[in-house]
Amino acid sequence: MKVAIIGAGWAGCAAAVEATRRGHHVTIFEAGRTAGGRARRVELMLAGQAQALDNGQHILIGAYSESLKLMADVGVDVSAGLLRLPLTMQFPDGSGLRLPRLPAPLDALAGILGTRGWSWHDKFSLLKVCFGWQLRRFECAPQLSVSDLCSGLPATVMHTLIEPLCVSALNTPPERASGQVFLRVMRDALFAGNGASNLLLPRIDLSALMPDAALAWLQRHGGEVRLGARVQAITRADKHWMLAGEADTFGAFDSVVLACPSTDAARLVQANGLPCEPWLTQTRGLQHEPIATVYALAPGARLSQPMLALRPGKGHPAQFVFDRGQLGGAPGLLAFVVSISEGDSATLGSQVQAQAAAQLGLSGLQLLQTIVEKRATFACSPGLQRPGLHIAPGLLACGDYIDGPYPATLEGAVRSGLEAARALPDPAPKSLSIQ
Numbered sequence: 001m002k003v004a005i006i007g008a009g010w011a012g013c014a015a016a017v018e019a020t021r022r023g024h025h026v027t028i029f030e031a032g033r034t035a036g037g038r039a040r041r042v043e044l045m046l047a048g049q050a051q052a053l054d055n056g057q058h059i060l061i062g063a064y065s066e067s068l069k070l071m072a073d074v075g076v077d078v079s080a081g082l083l084r085l086p087l088t089m090q091f092p093d094g095s096g097l098r099l100p101r102l103p104a105p106l107d108a109l110a111g112i113l114g115t116r117g118w119s120w121h122d123k124f125s126l127l128k129v130c131f132g133w134q135l136r137r138f139e140c141a142p143q144l145s146v147s148d149l150c151s152g153l154p155a156t157v158m159h160t161l162i163e164p165l166c167v168s169a170l171n172t173p174p175e176r177a178s179g180q181v182f183l184r185v186m187r188d189a190l191f192a193g194n195g196a197s198n199l200l201l202p203r204i205d206l207s208a209l210m211p212d213a214a215l216a217w218l219q220r221h222g223g224e225v226r227l228g229a230r231v232q233a234i235t236r237a238d239k240h241w242m243l244a245g246e247a248d249t250f251g252a253f254d255s256v257v258l259a260c261p262s263t264d265a266a267r268l269v270q271a272n273g274l275p276c277e278p279w280l281t282q283t284r285g286l287q288h289e290p291i292a293t294v295y296a297l298a299p300g301a302r303l304s305q306p307m308l309a310l311r312p313g314k315g316h317p318a319q320f321v322f323d324r325g326q327l328g329g330a331p332g333l334l335a336f337v338v339s340i341s342e343g344d345s346a347t348l349g350s351q352v353q354a355q356a357a358a359q360l361g362l363s364g365l366q367l368l369q370t371i372v373e374k375r376a377t378f379a380c381s382p383g384l385q386r387p388g389l390h391i392a393p394g395l396l397a398c399g400d401y402i403d404g405p406y407p408a409t410l411e412g413a414v415r416s417g418l419e420a421a422r423a424l425p426d427p428a429p430k431s432l433s434i435q
Helices: 010-021 065-073 106-113 120-135 155-170 179-190 211-220 262-272 277-284 345-360 410-422
Strands: 002-006 025-030 041-046 049-054 082-085 088-090 096-098 199-202 224-227 233-237 240-244 249-253 255-258 288-297 307-309 320-323 333-339 366-378 390-392 395-397
Touching: 002 010, 002 240, 002 249, 010 025, 010 065, 010 211, 010 255, 010 410, 025 211, 025 249, 041 366, 065 211, 065 410, 088 155, 088 307, 096 106, 096 155, 106 120, 120 155, 120 179, 155 179, 211 224, 233 262, 240 255, 255 262, 262 277, 288 345, 333 345, 345 366
Parallel strands: 002 025, 002 255, 025 224, 255 395
Antiparallel strands: 041 049, 082 199, 088 096, 233 240, 240 249, 288 333, 288 366, 307 320, 320 333, 390 395
16 A cells, blocks of 8 residues: 655654565655654754754663564664663762662662661651552553652652652653553553663664664665655545645545644644544543753763753752763763743743753853744643544554653654554555565
């Protein structure tokens, strides 16, 4: 079949590779000039030279099996592209959780018992709660929030572990974040097997980490890549789908996969006039959360670790800081992450400068650029009904917002793309092997 995939983010690239492997002829359309969607490369001029950075600071964990497999399949050197570290949620003063290099779940047990800055009551309270989660098979009532789920934990554990984990994984504060989705993340991260909890920090830009290689693989195997091609309309004509841009048509296709942001997907579906109201209602009902990344330069600075947790508060908006100098970037280049960000770029920048001076001892921080993704993720709230991948015959959707077990993560996007491609009718008894 001729398959059109609209969007070359992580979901769209995964769908394109899998559909090609299954024997379809794929054309992928991307409105931008750079693949990756909300996890893509941007360039910043630093000392007169272009520095490849990202539109937002993303991390992966060892449990992201489908993302890691797809990277390897399309030719990415995973060990070179990602720095693998034991799970660490430590602050500049050295307090916080750090797992040792031990088999799971001994690493979690030893890490919790050895956490600096916690009392024995704090440690045993967390172990008791985790044991209860295991007994309940990491299931809870759908209406419970993360705060509800962790109501018995001491304030120290909440502030220094649960809240940073919840914000980093779900980009939603604990009081309005889904307890069930949080439990799925905790299960896969801490109890899924050796290495599952490892932090995987990108050492190359996010487009190079997978999307660029996926599109190159697609072209080598007969697919077409259309960057800078914005699809403005899709219409059903007889047994085919017609795609059109602003000034021209892109041809007829047997199936279409919408791998664009949820707002764009809803716009294309609504304009089509098909009876898809339930899907549209769920898609339009999604609430979104912003994330800001403040890039700054501290000449000569080197943090104690490539990633540190920070203590957010009034006038101190960032939850994490990344030392990009330890991740292949220029020395002293730092990325401050402000999840659920509020305020304009200038205000965020000045607040991050004050926070860096207070919590990192870095005065005179030079602000370089603040990037705000206003719709970075959907709000992962309790009982949220997310739209499914099937919209109409021959019309599917994929993306991290589509119904699935994960929050808005790279792994969620990749798994959704693979699922959409596998939902296409099988064109032949044999599929294409990865080469």
